[in-house]
Amino acid sequence: MTLADFVRQELNLTGTHLGCEHGVCGACTILMNGEAVRSCLMLAPQADGAVLNTVEGLGESQELHPLQRAFQDHHALQCGFCTPGFLMTAVAILKENPTPSREEVREAISGNICRCTGYQPIINAILQVSKKSMETEK
Amino acid sequence: MKPAPFEYFAPSELPEALELLERYGDEAKVLAGGQSLMPLMNLRLARPKVIVDINRLSNLSFIAVNSSGVLTVGGLTRQREMERSVVVRQQNPLLAAALPMIGHFQIRNRGTLGGSIVHADPAAELPAVSLLLEVEFSLRSKSGVRRVRAQDFFMDYLTTALRPDELLTEVQFPSWSQRDGWAIEEIARRNGDFAIVGVALRIRMDEADMIRNAGIVTFGVGGIPQRVHRAEEGLIGRKPDPQLAAELAKVVAEELKPDSDLHASAEYRKEVGGVLARRALTSALVRARSKEEN
Numbered sequence: 229m230t231l232a233d234f235v236r237q238e239l240n241l242t243g244t245h246l247g248c249e250h251g252v253c254g255a256c257t258i259l260m261n262g263e264a265v266r267s268c269l270m271l272a273p274q275a276d277g278a279v280l281n282t283v284e285g286l287g288e289s290q291e292l293h294p295l296q297r298a299f300q301d302h303h304a305l306q307c308g309f310c311t312p313g314f315l316m317t318a319v320a321i322l323k324e325n326p327t328p329s330r331e332e333v334r335e336a337i338s339g340n341i342c343r344c345t346g347y348q349p350i351i352n353a354i355l356q357v358s359k360k361s362m363e364t365e366k
Numbered sequence: 367m368k369p370a371p372f373e374y375f376a377p378s379e380l381p382e383a384l385e386l387l388e389r390y391g392d393e394a395k396v397l398a399g400g401q402s403l404m405p406l407m408n409l410r411l412a413r414p415k416v417i418v419d420i421n422r423l424s425n426l427s428f429i430a431v432n433s434s435g436v437l438t439v440g441g442l443t444r445q446r447e448m449e450r451s452v453v454v455r456q457q458n459p460l461l462a463a464a465l466p467m468i469g470h471f472q473i474r475n476r477g478t479l480g481g482s483i484v485h486a487d488p489a490a491e492l493p494a495v496s497l498l499l500e501v502e503f504s505l506r507s508k509s510g511v512r513r514v515r516a517q518d519f520f521m522d523y524l525t526t527a528l529r530p531d532e533l534l535t536e537v538q539f540p541s542w543s544q545r546d547g548w549a550i551e552e553i554a555r556r557n558g559d560f561a562i563v564g565v566a567l568r569i570r571m572d573e574a575d576m577i578r579n580a581g582i583v584t585f586g587v588g589g590i591p592q593r594v595h596r597a598e599e600g601l602i603g604r605k606p607d608p609q610l611a612a613e614l615a616k617v618v619a620e621e622l623k624p625d626s627d628l629h630a631s632a633e634y635r636k637e638v639g640g641v642l643a644r645r646a647l648t649s650a651l652v653r654a655r656s657k658e659e660n
Contacts, residue, residue, distance in 0.1 A: 230368070230408070249367035250405035254472065263446070263475040269404035270476070271397070273376060274421060317472070338557045339470025 232256040234272035235282060243283040243312045247341070254340030257313040258282045264320035283312035286319070294360060295319065298353035306344035314340050318354045327358050369407040376419040383420055383533065384508045390416045392530040397421070398442055399477035401469070402485040426480075426535055431457050435541030441480025441534040445492075449474060458539055460499065460548040460568065464491040467550070470558045480534040483519075486526050486590065489560040493520055494585035495550070497593060498566045501539050505532040523589035546570050547654025549646035552586070553638055555629070561586045563624070563635045567646040569601065571654045577601045582646075584639050587624040594621050597643065611647045615640035 232249075235241050235258065247255030249268045256268040259281035287293035292300065295318050305311040314337065321328060321336040328336065333351050342350065377383040387394055395414035397403055398421065406412035420426065426442035429451050437457040439448065448454050449465040468474055468482070468491055482492040483503070496503075496516040503519055505512045505528060512532070519527045528534060552564030563586040570579040580601040585591045597617045604610060619640030626632045 230404075233368070246367075249408045251401060251473065254470075257472060264472045265475055266401075266472055268408065269400050271374070271400075271404075271417075271419070273374070274400075274419065320471075335557060336471065339472050 229272045230268050231258075231270035231272050231275050232267035234275075235267060235280070238272075241282050241284050245309055245312055247309070247313075252341070253310070253313075254317060255310055255313040257316045257340065259316055259320060262320070262323065264317050281316065281319070283315055286315060294357045295322075295353070298356045299350070302349040302353040302356065304345060304349040304353040310340060310342045310344075314342070314350055318357070321354065322358055328355075330355060333358075367408050369404075370410055370413040372407075372414055373416045374419065375416065376422055378422045380423055380425065380506070380533075380535075381508075383418055383423060384506065384531070386416075386418045387531045387533065388508045390418075394418050394530070396484075396533065398481040399444070399473075400481075401473045401477040402481065402487065420533065426533075427478075429453050437461075437539040437541075439479050439537050439539070441478065441483075441536055443479050445474035445477045445479065445482070446471065448479065458499070458542045460542075460550060460566065461495055461539065463548075464495045464550050464566070467491050467552055467561075479537060483537070484526055484528050484534050486520055486524055487560070488523060488589055488591070489562070489564070489586040491550070491552070491561070491564065491566075491585065494564065494566050494583045494591035496537065497591045498568060498581050498583040499539055499542075500581075501537050503534055504536045504538070505529070506535045507532045511535075517593075520590040525589075543570065545654065545657045547650035547652070547657070549649035549653070551642040551646045551649075553642065560629075562630045563587055563639045563642065565618070565639060565642040565646045567643065567650050569647070569650050569654055571651075574605075575655075576603065576605050582618070582643065584618065584622060584643075587622050587635055587639060592622070594618055594643075596621050601647075606651050611644040614647050615644035618643040 235244050245255040247253035251266050251269045257264050258267045260278050287296050317340050333354050375386050394416035397417050397419040426440045428440040430438045455462040486493050501516050503514050547569045550566040552561040554561050566583045568581040572578050580598045582594045582597050583591050600617050619636045622636045622639045624632045624635035
């Protein structure tokens, strides 16, 4: 069973989506030990002992995560299918580089595909968050 | 889009892994980063009966340099770790420059040095760079270790000299001369896509501004990365003049015998291979000359 299927079926965390299931679209992106990985290309037992972060872990029930807020503000999602993958990729990007340039954001999101937005709003949302302090980000 | 059923082993020690590979032979596939194997399995283009997951063999992940500047990297080392490594950047700038070209960072978080090399995709950067750098691979089985040079390792499309009971445990990079000029160029539809064609190049110049040594490898041009000997010979003994890069482009384009496929025609690959060689030489010369001035 792939890690993506495990997260969705065994853990009932269906926020992580299945797009291409061969590692090109990024819809299945989650964090494993803080690093962004394509969960469709991992087998569930490979996560043994690891800390996983999925989109369900962003923000609180009463308060959106800064990235979620920014995605909303910038209309960085329409159908929302790619969004969890983009959010987890964005968390990873900003952890590594809290103040990326526009070019760096473009490069960093190049492994995630979106059919709806044309990407510019996504880049704007990520840049907006990067400008604010990252200290409160969990 | 799910793998066909398979038996799964995750050995925690190398001898255990080698025992499994000996027992199952070509019914087994080794799973390291999974960034090439898992897509094939999910698409059912590969249906191994047995998977030997080597990710617990943490001893196979390391980056080390000795006093002679020989860089040794374990087969299980993640590409992303190599990318972040100060040691790699200092010891081999060409290798360091090739790493970010591999797919996307999510892929490099899992993908390994050994995995990319034994998978031997014709468009992959690491096999091509290994060939140019004349590295040595350590192939380990229950019977012992074989050392195979890169030039003897890549046989054909997705086919290497690795035997079914062997693991690529480490790669040894000869010490790099900091005076060398180098460049790596590739072209792809979008950043991170498989290279349509690529060129990696290395030159050594002397105090009289003459090229003493040159290495040129092209990738994405057929089943395996291709060293372009005629182009290398054309550079040696030459003092770079404005025509040299253009001449190089012409020779490289003539020498390449690429395939046509969905992504590009053979003619396109030949021509663009030449263009990339020209750009690579220009960059490499700048680098080589800037070292001379120091």
